[in-house]
Amino acid sequence: MFxxxxxxxxxxxxxxxxxxxxxxxxxxxxxLINILSVFFGLLGGLFIARWISNDQGFRSFALVLLVIIGLxxxxxxxxxxxxxxxxxxxxxxxxxxxxxxxxxxxxVTLPYNRIQHLEIKRSFLSRKFGLSxxxxxxxxxxxxxxxxxxxxxxxxxxxxxxxxxIINERV
Amino acid sequence: xxxxxxxxxxxxxxxxxxxxxxxxxxKVGKGIVIAGAALVLKYLQSGxxxxxTQPIFIISVLAIAIFFLIIAILRYLNFKFFLKEDYFFLxxxxxxxxxxxxxxxxxxxxxIKQNLLQQLINVVSLAIETAGDDKTEIEINALSKTKxxxxxxxxLAEVKAQNTNSDELDAAETEELYFKASVxxxxxxxxxxxxxxSFVLIFAFLVGIYQDIKEFVNSVEFAxxxxxxxxxxxxxxxxxxxxxxxxxxxxxxxxxxxxxxxMFVQNFDLTVIRKPNGLEISKGLFNKISLSLxxxxxxxxxxxxxxLKKALGLYKLAFxxxxxNKKQQLSFSVVGLxxxxxxxxxxQFYPKVLDKITKHKPxxxxxxxxxxxxxxxxxxxxxxxxxxxxxxxxxxxxxVLYIGFNTxxxxxxxxxxxxxxxxxxxxxxxxxxxxxxxxxxxxxxxEITQTIFQKRRKLASLTVHSASKSITIPHIEKTExxxxxxxxxxxxxxxxxxxx
Numbered sequence: 001m002f003x004x005x006x007x008x009x010x011x012x013x014x015x016x017x018x019x020x021x022x023x024x025x026x027x028x029x030x031x032l033i034n035i036l037s038v039f040f041g042l043l044g045g046l047f048i049a050r051w052i053s054n055d056q057g058f059r060s061f062a063l064v065l066l067v068i069i070g071l072x073x074x075x076x077x078x079x080x081x082x083x084x085x086x087x088x089x090x091x092x093x094x095x096x097x098x099x100x101x102x103x104x105x106x107x108v109t110l111p112y113n114r115i116q117h118l119e120i121k122r123s124f125l126s127r128k129f130g131l132s133x134x135x136x137x138x139x140x141x142x143x144x145x146x147x148x149x150x151x152x153x154x155x156x157x158x159x160x161x162x163x164x165x166i167i168n169e170r171v
Numbered sequence: 172x173x174x175x176x177x178x179x180x181x182x183x184x185x186x187x188x189x190x191x192x193x194x195x196x197x198k199v200g201k202g203i204v205i206a207g208a209a210l211v212l213k214y215l216q217s218g219x220x221x222x223x224t225q226p227i228f229i230i231s232v233l234a235i236a237i238f239f240l241i242i243a244i245l246r247y248l249n250f251k252f253f254l255k256e257d258y259f260f261l262x263x264x265x266x267x268x269x270x271x272x273x274x275x276x277x278x279x280x281x282x283i284k285q286n287l288l289q290q291l292i293n294v295v296s297l298a299i300e301t302a303g304d305d306k307t308e309i310e311i312n313a314l315s316k317t318k319x320x321x322x323x324x325x326x327l328a329e330v331k332a333q334n335t336n337s338d339e340l341d342a343a344e345t346e347e348l349y350f351k352a353s354v355x356x357x358x359x360x361x362x363x364x365x366x367x368x369s370f371v372l373i374f375a376f377l378v379g380i381y382q383d384i385k386e387f388v389n390s391v392e393f394a395x396x397x398x399x400x401x402x403x404x405x406x407x408x409x410x411x412x413x414x415x416x417x418x419x420x421x422x423x424x425x426x427x428x429x430x431x432x433x434m435f436v437q438n439f440d441l442t443v444i445r446k447p448n449g450l451e452i453s454k455g456l457f458n459k460i461s462l463s464l465x466x467x468x469x470x471x472x473x474x475x476x477x478x479l480k481k482a483l484g485l486y487k488l489a490f491x492x493x494x495x496n497k498k499q500q501l502s503f504s505v506v507g508l509x510x511x512x513x514x515x516x517x518x519q520f521y522p523k524v525l526d527k528i529t530k531h532k533p534x535x536x537x538x539x540x541x542x543x544x545x546x547x548x549x550x551x552x553x554x555x556x557x558x559x560x561x562x563x564x565x566x567x568x569x570x571v572l573y574i575g576f577n578t579x580x581x582x583x584x585x586x587x588x589x590x591x592x593x594x595x596x597x598x599x600x601x602x603x604x605x606x607x608x609x610x611x612x613x614x615x616x617x618e619i620t621q622t623i624f625q626k627r628r629k630l631a632s633l634t635v636h637s638a639s640k641s642i643t644i645p646h647i648e649k650t651e652x653x654x655x656x657x658x659x660x661x662x663x664x665x666x667x668x669x670x671x
Contacts (some may be wrong), residue, residue, distance in 0.1 A: 115664070
């Protein structure tokens with residue numbers, strides 16, 4: 001049966017009414033550990049180099065660099081911390097949405113009938129915290145893939161199973 | 172029935188040895204070109220040339236050549252392909268044997284290509300493109316043209332037989348030669364290119380090899396001669412200015428020929444054959460390539476022109492395709508089309524799109540943002556100019572004029588349109604104009620981005636991702652962006668149309 005009713009655009013399911021769920025708060029620790037280890041590694045290396053060196057020019061240069069790196073470190077920590085509350089996801093019947101970012105907030109929505117394949121990733125740290133990353137790939141060349149970091153392991157696996165089922169039913 | 176039997180394993184044309192040999196020599200050559208150049212330079216500097224007649228030298232070169240020749244022959248002998256049941260089989264490898272099989276159902280497209288060497292010995296290469304796999308690369312390097320065409324049509328026929336739901340049954344009967352770019356058209360296209368782009372390219376290249384050419388320039392006393400031409404001895408501002416202007420002028424002439432030759436080489440003998448379900452395009456002087464575009468695989472289409480080209484009635488149509496293999500051609504363009512042809516082709520792939528377009532404007536913030544970014548750029552440029560004589564600051568008048576006009580036309584030309592079938596985005600600047608088209612059911616995901624600057628104004632940008640390039644509608648009201656997203660998601664999710 002062919003129908004061609006006019007679509008009431010206002011009555012469509014609305015993204016703005018999504019009830020976005022935050023990711024597991026433990027993921028904040030992973031972010032902090034990652035950032036801190038990078039910056040402390042850099043600062044530590046530089047500090048040791050400065051300590052060993054006798055060259056006065058290098059020593060003053062290293063001091064400036066230490067301060068700059070420290071500032072950048074504090075800034076990125078702040079931005080990641082502020083942005084953490086934006087890391088949210090929502091699951092609807094037909095698609096999945098993920099938001100992230102602080103200075104630039106992004107909201108990507110991926111319809112289930114465009115999913116190509118799925119992946120669950122668990123880094124060393126996320127294993128320690130019992131978290132997983134769920135990656136959902138579309139055929140998008142220029143982006144449009146979802147990577148939901150910091151899901152509790154069981155949630156990620158349930159989602160994975162759920163989406164796999166959807167994909168299998170589709171074909 | 173073709174005269175070739177593809178059921179039995181067959182090798183490439185014996186000339187394939189030459190192609191493999193040539194390719195490996197080319198690869199090795201490319202690898203050692205810098206070392207080679209360094210050696211040559213060293214010899215030239217030391218004043219005595221290498222003694223090429225020394226037996227050890229000749230023997231080692233010969234040995235390397237023979238080694239590669241043997242490898243090429245072995246590769247040739249171990250390379251076999253055949254069709255069996257529903258599969259295309261390829262066996263290759265000298266020590267590590269490899270057998271690739273591709274079911275006809277997975278074949279997406281079959282290409283015929285020809286590089287310079289292949290043109291010289293009159294063979295073509297045939298590449299098979301498959302769905303869903305990044306790594307498999309199936310290319311037969313040397314086939315006689317008749318055999319390649321027979322294999323191509325055989326494969327495509329099998330593919331069609333597999334895809335029972337395809338509506339392209341009478342495709343072969345109704346093809347027509349739609350467009351052939353004449354030499355005059357190509358010359359016009361080349362002339363009306365944006366030479367500034369080539370200029371920047373050449374300039375960057377020259378800066379890159381600056382250290383290397385510096386010695387050469389010094390050795391021929393280039394600068395002194397230049398000064399001689401202008402008969403100026405003092406380092407006055409005029410000398411510097413004149414020197415720089417003539418240098419820029421020379422570079423512009425070079426860029427002009429560069430873009431012209433590039434246009435000519437890339438698009439030589441451009442031919443478009445129109446079929447009900449797509450186009451068959453072939454072009455190229457040294458690297459000949461022919462491919463078929465089917466409308467189901469086209470992702471985004473871009474129509475572009477510039478002021479000069481528009482006056483000459485020249486438009487470019489560029490397609491991007493969905494492709495599994497990243498190495499293969501993602502985008503393909505046809506130059507030298509006139510307005511009517513653009514309309515016809517667009518109407519073939521995007522029926523009625525042009526009649527339906529209602530132009531919506533992005534928020535005026537797009538202008539502020541562009542101006543703001545350009546102010547920063549201007550400051551950076553001025554820091555550079557600060558170190559030059561005062562007169563150079565006059566260049567700022569040019570920059571400001573350019574920024575003003577460019578921004579004005581950018582805003583004037585930017586528009587977007589979304590309906591139940593298409594997303595359309597127009598744009599450009601002072602010189603260029605473009606419009607992009609995407610079918611909604613080819614959308615893979617939608618993305619709304621909002622910077623903190625946009626947030627204050629309740630604006631956002633909307634990106635529609637396709638299986639190739641994406642389309643971004645910049646700086647619209649956030650509520651509008653959400654409404655468009657809802658609409659696109661609704662269409663994609665409710666129709667369940669295949670995107671490929």
